Amino acid sequence: MAVTTQRKIKNRWLRWLLTGFITLFVLGLGTTVTVIGYLYMTDLPPSQIQQDSELLDREGKPVAMLTSGSMQRQSVKIDQISRYVIQGTIATEDRNFYHHWGVDARGIARATLVNLEHMSTKQGASTLTQQLARNLYLSHERTWKRKLKEALLALQLEMKYNKDEILALYLNNVYYGHGSYGIEAASQMYFGKSARKLSLAESAMLVGIPRGPSYYSPWLNMKNAKDRQQVILRGMVELGQITDTQAKEAYDEVLAFRSRTDRSELLVAPFFRDYVKKELNALGISEATLATGGLRIYTTLDRQVQAAAEAAIAKHVPEEGDLQAAMVAIDPRSGDVKAMIGGKDYRTNQYNRVFAETRQPGSSFKPIVYLAALEKKAITAATRFVSQPTSFTYDEGRKVYKPNNYGDKYYGDIMLRQAIAASDNIYAVNTLMQVGAEQVVNMAERLGIQNGLKPLPSLALGTFPVSPFQMATAYAVLSNEGRQVTPRTVLAVTDAGGRLLYEAPTPVEKQVVLPEEAYILTNLMESVFEAGGTGNRVSTLIKRPVAGKTGTTDSDSWIVGYTPELATAVWVGYDKGKKITQSDARRSAPIFAQFTEKALANVPPKLFPVPDNIVSTYIDPNTGKLAGAGCSAKQLETFVRGTEPKEICNEHDQQQVDKSKSETVLPEAEAKKKSWWQHFKRWWSE
Structure with missing residues (x-):
């Protein structure tokens, strides 16, 4: 019982x-x-990491980081990282990475026994995923509560992302010292190359840094860095990722580190970057958001065009000395700013001279005078003025203006083409007096120059300050057949999650001058690069139709020019009012020529479009009248239909007059062919 x-x-x-x-x-x-x-x-909690915003070029490729202070961060995809970095990281930080769900149970058990033995949290057992969770969402305090949160977040990360995505997140956020977060920023900082190009030796060196960024920095302690590199290489050998021979060769390799003072060289188009930041602020995006919001800013920058600009200025402006240069290039069809250089050395001086409204444009302003006169029918290509010392009265006769030509060189009775090519000052002032200074100011303002210009005779010679950016904007209208498109640098902005914050509106064209008048001036300005023109000495460098105008003052050397695809302003001078030398004055034209050819190297040469209402006719340059059959000199000129000269050289009889009329005023179709051939022959002969 x-x-x-x-x-x-x-x-x-x-x-x-x-x-x-x-x-x-x-x-x-x-x-x-x-x-x-x-x-x-x-959902995973918001990341506590401050993500720097990234500037991208027009092809979506990284240009620069809009960093806060000395921070550098740049994200790349897993296939843009050297396999040695990936292998070394796994071998060092988490050998079971591909075999756990974010938490390594055996590692936790081992660490727990050690910690209980010492009654502390001395031993860690964090997987790579746990380290990522800690970096993204938690503090680095050593408590059981934090470890529990870390484990749960690691599990959640494994649910949300695959292994390669987790590895990419880790490598893009881990700290490599000296302000660099992520393997790409570290690779650029230490070795000046992308992460995909890192060698085994370089990869092992960088993989070892995160364990102690200061202790293992090769810039601060090379012995510690080499010892740590050896540990990484040994771990890779143990996992069969590399051989003993490869490890030894990598350890013995002498690495070429960048100097710590070279970090500013990592900046691409720094003046453009700074200007974009101002544009973003104007769009309502704060400095704080730019510094920490992880924005992606898609811009208009063209890396090839920017590189061409940098190379041209580097070649023609001495590195030593105070002489400065600035350049901006705009696509006249879209308003896209494709290149910008505000000075020859951003590291020593960040002042952006592209927007300096303190420089007199000199003769490069004259085309605006001629455009105003062409629009008002005050002149045509056949209009003649006498190039000689002249006194002009203004202000109801109370004041006198006495301009002179450069070097006191005068040309006698000349037409507009020669006046533009030789940059005759007397012709320009005569034109302004014919059309009225107020009309010239109005034209400049319509073209985008809003600088409070004064309606004075000296305006014809570019005596009022204008920035290179404004000059390029104005000339872009001429290139675009009289249509104005507002310049832009920002195409779109997305936040860290890819949400669209801003998208540039479709470019809107505004017809500010007639296509016929823009073309006539363009046709005339092509002569600047022909025999007798102020830009003729660089004509052999340019293998495509191009129009432009040089300008020289005591302190400034200019050239502003364009093709159908690109409008460019180049300025050379000194910052503090120092006068330029004759050799300094000759630098801007070669910069423009070299730049234009390299920037458009992959673009076939294109003729400027000829509007329908254009006629071409031969003119006797000695009289400005229609050239007769017996004229010893003939010059082909373009006119808006109806404005071409009607009078024939009076040395011919009526029969010759009738014959001249039929042969010299070309039908519209024939005029286009002749004009096209002129352009083509000019281009081919170069």
Whole structure:
């Protein structure tokens, strides 16, 4: 009886234990399923990492980081990282990375025993995923509560991302010292190359830094860095990722580190970058958001065009000395700013001279005078003025203006083409007096020059300050057949999650001058690069139709020019009013010529479009009248239909007059062919 009672009691306890075990198991399983389900359904918390905004060029390729202070961060995809970096990181930080779900149970058990033995949290067991969770979402304090959160977030990361995505996130956010976050920024900082091009030796050096960014920095302690590199290489050998021979060769390799003072050289188009930041501020995006919001800013920058600009200025402006240069290039069809250089050395001087409204444009302003006169029919290509010392009265006769030509060189009775090519000052002032200074100011303002210009005779010679940016904007109208498109640098902005914050509106063209008048002036300005023109000495460098105008003052050397695809302003001079030398004055034209050819190297030469209402006719340059059959000199000129000269050289009889009319005023179709051939022959002969 007693035995039976004891057996019943024992069975009852076994049932209770079994029931309790099953209950605990079910509760545990339920809790686990609930936690996993909750983690799966719940979004990850916002990252605590301040993400620098990234500037991209027109092709979506990285240009620069809009960093806060000395921080550098740049994200890349996993296939843009050297395999040695990936292998070394796994070998060092988490050898079971591809075999766990974010938490390594055996590692935790081992670390727990060590910590209990020492009654501390001395031993860690964080997987690579846990390290990522800590970097993204948590502090680095050593507490059990933080470790629990870290483990849960690691599980959640494994649910949300695949292994390659987690690895990419880790490598893009881990700290490599000296303000660099992520392997790409570190690779550029230490070696001046992209992460995909890192060698085994370079990769092992960088992989070792995050364990102690200051202690293992090759810039601060090369011995520690080499010792750590050897540890990384040994781990890779143990996992069979590399051989002993490869490890030894990598360790013995002498690495070419960048100097710590060279970090500013990592900047691409720094003046353009700074200007974009101002444009973004104008769009309502704060400095704080730019510094930490992880924005991606898609810009109009063309890397090839920018590189061509940098190369041209580097070649023609001495590195030593105070002489400065600035250049801006705009696509006249879209308004896209494709290149910008505000000075020859951003590292020593960040002042952007592209926007300096303190420089007199000199003769490069004259085309605006001629355009105003062409529009008002005050002159045509056949209009003649006498190039000689002249006194002009203005202000109702109370004042006198006495301009002179450069070097006191005068040309006598000349037409507009020669006046533009030779940059005759007397012709320009005569034109302004004919059309009225107020009309010239109005034209300049319509073209985008809003500098409070004064309606004075000296305006014809570019005596009022204008920035290179404004000059390029104005000339872009001429290139675009009289249509104005507002310049832009920002195409789109997205936030860290890819959400579109801003998208540039479709470019809107505004017809500010007639296409016929823009073309006539363009045709005339092509002569600047022909025999007798102020830009003729660089004509052999340019293998395409191009129009432009040089300008020289005591302190400034200019050339502003354009093709159908690009309008460019180049300025050379000094910052503090120092006068330029004759050799300094000759630098801007070669810069423009070299730049134009390299920038458009992949673009076939294109003729300027000829509007329908244009006629071409031969003119006698000695009289400005229609050239007769017997004229010894003939010059082909273009006119808006109806404005061409009607009078024939009076040395011919009526029969010759009739013949001249039929042969010299070309039908519209024939005029276009002749004009086209002129352009083509000019280009081919170069």
